Every structure is written in C-alpha cells, then in structure tokens.
Amino acid sequence: MGTGNYEYPGSKYNQQPHKVAIPPPQPFVKSLKNTVKETFFPDDPLRQFKGQKASRKVILAFQYFFPIFEWLSSYNLSFLKSDVIAGITIASLAIPQGISYAKLANLPPILGLYSSFIPPLVYAMMGSSKDLAVGTVAVASLLTGSMLGAVVNANKEPKLYLHLAFLATFFAGVFQASLGILRLGFIVDFLSHATIVGFMGGAATVVCLQQLKGILGLEHFTHGTDLVSVLRSVFSQTHKWRWESAVLGICFLFYLMVARLVSTKRPKLFWISAMAPLTSVILGSVLVYLTHAEKHGVQVIGELKNGLNPITIMDLSFGSQYLSTAIKTGIVTGVIALAEGIAVGRSFAMFKNYNIDGNKEMIAFGMMNIAGSCTSCYLTTGPFSRSAVNFNAGCKTAVSNIVMAIAVMITLLFLTPLFHYTPLVVLSSIIISAMLGLINYEEAIHLWSLDKFDFVVCMSAYFGVVFGSVEIGLVIAVALSLLRVLMFVSRPKTSTLGHIPDSTIYRSKDQYQNAQTVPGILILQIDAPIYFANSSYLRERISRWVDEDEERLKSSDETSLQYVILALSAVGNIDTSGITMLGEVKKVMERRGLKLVLANPGGEVIKKMNKGKLIEVIGQEWIYLTVGEAVSACNFMLHTYKNAEKPTSGSESGKENRNDNNV
Numbered sequence: 001m002g003t004g005n006y007e008y009p010g011s012k013y014n015q016q017p018h019k020v021a022i023p024p025p026q027p028f029v030k031s032l033k034n035t036v037k038e039t040f041f042p043d044d045p046l047r048q049f050k051g052q053k054a055s056r057k058v059i060l061a062f063q064y065f066f067p068i069f070e071w072l073s074s075y076n077l078s079f080l081k082s083d084v085i086a087g088i089t090i091a092s093l094a095i096p097q098g099i100s101y102a103k104l105a106n107l108p109p110i111l112g113l114y115s116s117f118i119p120p121l122v123y124a125m126m127g128s129s130k131d132l133a134v135g136t137v138a139v140a141s142l143l144t145g146s147m148l149g150a151v152v153n154a155n156k157e158p159k160l161y162l163h164l165a166f167l168a169t170f171f172a173g174v175f176q177a178s179l180g181i182l183r184l185g186f187i188v189d190f191l192s193h194a195t196i197v198g199f200m201g202g203a204a205t206v207v208c209l210q211q212l213k214g215i216l217g218l219e220h221f222t223h224g225t226d227l228v229s230v231l232r233s234v235f236s237q238t239h240k241w242r243w244e245s246a247v248l249g250i251c252f253l254f255y256l257m258v259a260r261l262v263s264t265k266r267p268k269l270f271w272i273s274a275m276a277p278l279t280s281v282i283l284g285s286v287l288v289y290l291t292h293a294e295k296h297g298v299q300v301i302g303e304l305k306n307g308l309n310p311i312t313i314m315d316l317s318f319g320s321q322y323l324s325t326a327i328k329t330g331i332v333t334g335v336i337a338l339a340e341g342i343a344v345g346r347s348f349a350m351f352k353n354y355n356i357d358g359n360k361e362m363i364a365f366g367m368m369n370i371a372g373s374c375t376s377c378y379l380t381t382g383p384f385s386r387s388a389v390n391f392n393a394g395c396k397t398a399v400s401n402i403v404m405a406i407a408v409m410i411t412l413l414f415l416t417p418l419f420h421y422t423p424l425v426v427l428s429s430i431i432i433s434a435m436l437g438l439i440n441y442e443e444a445i446h447l448w449s450l451d452k453f454d455f456v457v458c459m460s461a462y463f464g465v466v467f468g469s470v471e472i473g474l475v476i477a478v479a480l481s482l483l484r485v486l487m488f489v490s491r492p493k494t495s496t497l498g499h500i501p502d503s504t505i506y507r508s509k510d511q512y513q514n515a516q517t518v519p520g521i522l523i524l525q526i527d528a529p530i531y532f533a534n535s536s537y538l539r540e541r542i543s544r545w546v547d548e549d550e551e552r553l554k555s556s557d558e559t560s561l562q563y564v565i566l567a568l569s570a571v572g573n574i575d576t577s578g579i580t581m582l583g584e585v586k587k588v589m590e591r592r593g594l595k596l597v598l599a600n601p602g603g604e605v606i607k608k609m610n611k612g613k614l615i616e617v618i619g620q621e622w623i624y625l626t627v628g629e630a631v632s633a634c635n636f637m638l639h640t641y642k643n644a645e646k647p648t649s650g651s652e653s654g655k656e657n658r659n660d661n662n663v
Contacts, residue, residue, distance in 0.1 A: 018625040022610050023603045067360065068125050071397060079396040086395035087403020089274050090133045090386050091116075094404055095411055096277040097386070097434065098136055099301065099419065100427040104207065105141035106154035107165055107378060109301055110416070112136055114309045115377040116408045120401035122368035128356045130397050131348035132382035133390040133404065134368065137340065138435060139203045140333045140379045142210075143470050144168060146225045147329040151322055163315045164326050170316055170373035171330030176338055177366025180359045191339045194451075195477040197443050198458035199336075202465025202473050204438035206230070207431060214428030215249035217242030217299060227466050245298050248287075249425040252280050256433035270392035277430045284426035285418065299424040304416040308409065313374040332471065334369075337381035341365055344382045348391050385434055457481055492528030494541050496549075497567060497627065506567075506627045518631055520559040520638050522549045525567040530578030539581050542566075543588060563634040564589055567627050569600040579612040586617055598623045599630040 026034075049057050063070040098112030120134040127134075144165060145154075154161040179187060191199075209230045213221040218240055222233035256276050263273035287293065294300045320326070342361050349356045365381060372380060390400055444462075447455040457480045464473030497506040498515025506523060509515045524545055530538060542564070550561050566582075574582075582598075589596040598618060601609065606623075609615050615623065624630040 018629065020601065020606060020623050020625050021603075023607050025607075064360070065363070066125050067128050068398065075397065075399070080399065082394045082396045083399040084403050086390050086393035086400040088407060089271060089393040090390045090400065091404040091407035091411075092278040093274050093386055093389055094133075094135050094408065096281045096427070096430055097383075098408075099281075099422070100431045101136040101138055101141040102378075103424070103427060104138060104210075104431060105136075105145040105165065105378060106149055106161065107144075108158075108162070109419075110304050111165075111376060111378055113304075113408055113412055113416075114375065115372060115380050117405050117412065118309055118375045118377055119368040119372045119380040120405040122371050123364050124398040124401040124405075126360070126364035126367055127345075127398055127401075128360045128364070129345035129349060129382070130352065130354070131387055131391045131395060132341065132345045132398075132401075133386040133395075134380055134401055135383055135386050136378065136380055137337070137383040138207050138431060138438075139200060139340070139470075140337050140381065142203055142207055142225065143333045143336060144329060144379060146470050147332065148325065151325050160322075163317055164320070164322055164329075165378045166312050166373045166376075167316050167318070167320065167323070167326040168329040168333065169369050169378045171327050172334030172337065172379050173330075173366045173369030173371075173373060175331050175334045175366070176362050176369065179338070180362030180364075180366060183359055187335075191335065191478065192454070192457065192481045194447055194454035194458040195461050195481050196339060196343070197440055197447070198461030199465060199473055199477055200340075201439045201441075201444070201458075202462040203470060204435040205462075205466050206470070207435045211428035211432050214299070214424045215246055215432075216240075217245030217425070219299075225465075225469055242296075242298070244293060244296050245423075245425045248284070248293070248298060248423060249429050252284065252426050252429040253432055256280060256429055257436075260433065260437075267392065270389065274389040274393070277433075280426050280430060281419070281422050284423045285421040288421045288423050293423065294421070301419055301422045301424065301427075304419050306413065306416050308412055309375040309377065311374065312376045316373065332474065333379050336474075337369075337379055338362060338365060340384070341382035344384050344387050348387060351391070385437065453484060457484070486533070489528065489531065490533040491537055492526060492534050494527065494538070494545070495525050496545065497523040497525050499631070504628045506631070517558075518635070520561060521563045521565060521631060521634050522546060522561055523565045523567060523627060523631070525570065527570045529573040530571055530581065531573075531575050532577035535577040535581035539585055539588075542585055546589075546592070546594070559638070561594065562638065563595045563597055565597045565599055565627060565630045565634070567599045568602065568605060571605055572602060574605045574608055576612070579608060579614050582609075583614055583617050595634075596622065597630050597634060599627045600625060 048060055052060065094116045095113065098116045099109040100112070102109050102112030102115075115136050116134075123132070123134045148154075148161060148164050148168065152161045152164060178184070206225045206227075209227065210221075210225070212218075212230070212234050216234065218234075218237055220237070222229045224230065224233075259276035260273045263270045288298060288300060338361075342356075342358055345356050345361060346358075369377075369379060372378070393400075444455065444458055447458050457477055460480055461473050461477030464476040466473075468476075495508040495510055498509040498512070498517055499506055500512060500515055507515055508525065509517075522545065524542060526538060528534065546561070546564060553560055566585075586596045596618065601623065606615075609618075624633065
C-alpha cells in the first residue's frame with residue numbers, strides 16, 4: 001500500500017495499512033432477491049418452513065395466520081380463570097363506551113355493541129397480542145362522523161349514512177389487510193410519535209367540546225368539528241341550555257374522574273375506574289326512570305333492538321356515488337386505527353417481554369374490519385383505555401376478548417331494554433373522561449425539551465385539528481414529518497474530525513472538545529447516504545469546509561492545507577449522482593492544489609465506485625480502510641516531502657511516491 005509503515009499521531013507503534021475490499025459481484029437475480037428480502041421481509045417469515053415436511057408446512061402456515069392454534073395446546077385452567085375475570089372487566093367498560101362512541105360517529109348506539117361482538121372474536125383467532133382488547137375508539141369514530149357527515153346528513157338520510165359507514169369500514173379492512181400481506185407496514189411509520197401525540201390531543205379536545213351538546217341538553221348542534229364552529233353553536237343557543245342535564249353531567253363526570261384518580265394512585269384498584277362507566281350508566285338509568293327526568297330536558301337513548309348482529313354484506317353498495325368518500329374515509333381511519341392498535345399492542349408486549357408481529361396485526365385488524373362491515377359493525381382497533389384495563393385485570397391470552405364478546409352477546413340478546421332510560425349526558429361524561437387522558441401535555445413539554453422540530457409537528461397537528469378539522473390536522477402533521485425526512489436526506493450532517501490525544505481515534509470536534517486538528521489535513525465526515533437529493537448540497541458544503549479551514553490557517557502559523565479526507569463510514573449507499581459528485585469534488589480539489597482521500601467506504605459504496613470507474617479517478621492509492629491509516633499516509637507524505645510543492649496531479653504524485661496501495 002505504501003513504501004513503508006505509517007505512524008499514527010500520538011501513538012507509540014507503527015501500523016501497516018489494510019486493503020479496502022470490493023464485495024464479489026452477485027448475479028442480478030440473487031441481488032434483487034436479497035434487496036427485496038431485506039426491504040419487505042426483514043423478519044424472514046419463511047425461515048420456519050425451511051427443511052420441514054409438506055404436512056408440517058401446512059400446519060405452520062395455518063398457525064401463522066391463526067396464532068390461536070399455536071398457543072391453544074398449552075392453555076390451562078389457570079389461564080382461563082384470569083382471562084374470564086379480565087374479559088368480564090373489559091366488557092363492563094366496552095358496553096357503555098361502545099354506545100357512546102357510536103353516537104360520536106353519528107351512528108345508532110346499538111352499532112357500538114355490535115362492534116364489540118364480532119371483531120373481538122376474529123382478533124382472538126388471528127391477532128398476535130395477548131393484551132390488546134378490541135373495540136371502537138373515539139378518534140376513529142370522530143373521523144368517521146366528520147368525513148362522512150361532510151357529504152351525507154346522518155339525520156336526514158340515516159340509511160345511506162349507515163351504508164357508507166359499513167362501506168368505509170370494509171375499505172379500511174381491505175387497506176389494513178393489504179398492508180400486512182404485502183409487508184408494507186412501514187407506511188404507518190410515517191405517522192411519527194410527535195404527530196400521533198398532537199393529533200390525538202387535538203382530536204380529544206374536539207371530542208370533549210362536542211360533548212357540550214349532551215352536557216347542555218342541546219338538540220341541534222353544528223356538524224363542524226373546529227373550535228370556532230363548536231363554540232358558536234354552544235353560545236348561540238344559551239336560551240336552550242338545560243340546567244338539569246348540566247348538573248347531571250357534571251356530577252357523573254366528577255365521579256368518573258375521581259374513580260380514575262383512585263385507580264391511578266393505587267394500581268391494584270384498577271377495577272374501580274374500569275367499572276365506573278357501567279356504574280354510571282346503571283345509576284343514570286335508574287335515576288331517570290325514578291324521576292322521569294326525560295320529561296324535563298334530559299335526553300335518553302331510547303329503544304335498542306334485541307338480537308345479534310344483522311348481516312349487512314348486501315348493504316355494501318360499491319356502485320354508490322359516494323364511493324370515493326367511503327374509500328378516503330376508510331384509508332384515513334384505517335391508518336389511524338393501525339397506528340394506535342399496533343402502538344398499544346407493542347407497548348403492553350414490552351411489559352410482558354414478548355414480541356408481536358406487526359404484519360400479522362395488520363392482517364388481523366383488516367380481517368376483523370372486513371368481517372365487521374358485513375355484520376353491522378363499524379371501524380374497530382385496539383384502544384388504549386380498554387387494553388390497559390385488560391392488562392391490569394391480569395389477562396393471559398386473547399381469550400379475554402372472547403369472554404368480552406360473549407358478555408356483549410348476552411347483553412344484545414337479553415339486556416338491551418335496560419338501556420332505554422340511559423341518559424345521553426352520561427354517555428357524554430364517559431367520553432369526556434376517556435378523552436382527557438389523550439391530551440398528553442406532559443409529552444408535549446418533553447418534546448420541546450428534546451426536539452424543537454418534533455414539538456412544532458406536534459403543535460401543528462394539535463392546532464390543525466382544533467381550529468381546522470381532523471383531516472387538516474392530520475395532513476399538516478404528516479406533511480411536516482415528510483418535510484423533515486426530506487430535510488434529513490437532502491441536508492445530511494457533515495462534521496470535521498479531530499484526533500483524540502494518546503489514541504488512534506478520530507471523532508467529531510463539536511462533540512469532543514479535546515479532539516485536535518491534524519496539521520495540513522482536513523478530515524470531513526458525511527453522516528448519510530449520498531443520493532441525487534443531497535449530492536449538490538454535499539459538494540457545496542465540502543467546498544465551504546475547505547474555504548473556512550484555509551481562512552483559519554491564513555490567520556495562524558499552521559501548516560497550509562494539503563489533504564482533504566472524506567470519512568465515508570456512515571455512507572450506507574450511493575447513487576449515480578453521488579458518484580458524479582465525488583468525481584467533481586476530486587477535480588475541484590485538484591484545481592485548488594489539494595489531494596482528495598477517501599476513508600472506509602462501505603461495501604455497497606465501493607462496489608458502485610468500482611463500477612462507475614471512480615476508483616480510477618480518485619486513485620486506488622488514495623482509498624484507505626480507516627481514517628487513522630489515511631491520516632498516517634498523509635502525514636508520511638507531508639513529512640517526507642515537506643519542502644516540495646503541493647501535489648497537483650492526483651495520480652502522478654501518488655504513482656511517484658507510493659507503489660502498492662491496492663483497493
């Protein structure tokens with residue numbers, strides 16, 4: 001590689017430089033196969049089928065899509081006892097929540113119960129989480145109501161609105177299942193943590209404000225979800241406010257908040273918060289029945305039909321003129337439901353030290369929503385509140401969902417008449433108490449201290465939802481998140497490296513204050529892949545680093561700059577624009593009388609450099625395995641020829657003074 005051994009600055013030994021290897025060429029088909037595998041199948045789901053008999057492969061495939069058959073053989077009586085207790089506990093929460101959230105989506109209350117019967121059974125068969133409790137959620141309900149309500153009035157055309165809700169649920173299920181089958185779950189990752197925090201907080205605020213309709217006993221209310229429309233609707237009807245309804249709502253809201261506070265302070269008393277919504281429904285219904293409060297301005301649910309879910313597959317009218325609205329609603333609500341459900345499932349899986357398969361979850365969510373759309377259900381997922389109760393109740397497996405579904409089935413068959421006198425104000429109180437937990441102001445403060453841009457994304461989502469609409473807030477937040485991704489790609493970080501004293505290590509001078517500049521050498525590190533989107537920026541940034549370093553040297557007595565080393569260890573890939581850019585940088589350095597040196601190019605990078613003939617342009621003798629070896633080589637040249645002129649021809653100077661630095 002050179003005429004002799006090179007000595008590291010500050011070291012007491014000499015080190016023979018190493019070669020930079022070029023990966024052996026692979027056949028195109030094999031290379032493409034590996035690329036597709038790493039992109040879409042990083043978990044290698046087919047690994048378990050290797051070397052298995054045909055009959056065993058069939059069993060494994062069946063267990064993959066229906067995980068219940070994987071763990072059912074080891075299920076025991078102790079597990080059943082825990083799951084029964086957890087299932088009954090979450091049923092007590094699911095029944096009042098289901099009714100409440102259906103009203104939030106402008107759907108008949110009975111649909112909330114229907115949606116807590118069939119989908120949990122499907123998820124218990126196909127889901128991979130032990131703790132997720134399936135049901136309707138407030139945010140998805142609000143989205144469904146606002147997006148469908150913008151084109152169809154639920155009060156004037158209830159049948160059409162209902163059919164569109166089923167159709168939107170069907171498309172949400174198809175979209176979710178498709179993501180899982182095609183292994184495209186990374187799309188959901190574009191909803192960043194900051195986006196979800198802001199979006200959930202904004203949606204929760206809007207939901208709480210809309211519940212003023214029930215709290216104040218108003219019969220007519222705006223269909224808009226923004227803050228201005230809601231407040232205008234509330235204060236333009238002050239003469240219609242019902243004090244009876246308001247007092248009842250405030251009392252029940254206070255009771256629910258106290259129950260939540262008790263459960264928060266004493267986790268073992270979680271059941272108090274879990275039972276509080278059902279207790280509120282029972283107390284409210286008894287109170288209305290005894291006092292005839294429905295005759296004094298307190299609105300009640302009214303009659304709920306007995307019986308199990310009617311089949312609605314024939315109501316999926318794909319030829320509807322509102323098909324595009326249903327598709328858009330399905331995709332938007334489906335993405336939100338996936339993001340929430342998978343995030344909740346992973347959170348609780350972490351507590352119990354097991355893994356859930358994101359793609360399996362997507363397939364399970366998709367299939368349960370497809371089945372739900374055919375059986376009078378609207379969009380369901382794994383809500384945090386219900387799953388937290390399930391977790392705290394000591395569930396062991398997804399059988400708790402089956403127990404909950406059975407409890408809901410019994411309610412549908414025999415207990416629905418008991419909900420006739422349930423006051424709507426109680427449902428509003430239940431929704432408000434659940435939504436207040438989604439306004440995570442502490443996390444927003446944490447984002448401000450951690451990352452200002454994430455805080456901006458969070459607040460943009462929040463204010464977009466509160467002052468615009470749910471869709472506007474979501475679009476703004478996702479757009480800002482994508483903008484940040486583009487900025488990371490198009491404006492990658494570059495930094496200058498310095499030598500850590502008494503070592504062979506080179507690190508960022510910004511991070512390590514004791515890192516020392518190497519005389520006559522500028523070491524730059526690029527911290528991202530080099531693509532067409534950032535190649536021009538990097539070319540200009542490298543030139544600016546050189547300008548700044550030369551200006552610094554003019555004002556001091558240090559050795560003039562002669563070598564520029566690019567540390568490429570963080571450059572995982574490079575495209576043709578990047579190859580061209582490095583060639584241009586080489587020419588610019590030559591015109592300025594400087595030598596360009598490369599250190600530690602990765603396998604993919606050196607392979608493309610070889611194919612693009614860039615190695616010949618740079619010179620094989622100027623590519624090193626480590627920054628330390630590159631610096632040692634440059635120091636050797638500087639000390640040996642310190643009285644000579646700066647090298648002007650990269651290949652000639654290298655050929656005269658060095659003989660075997662091979663790539």
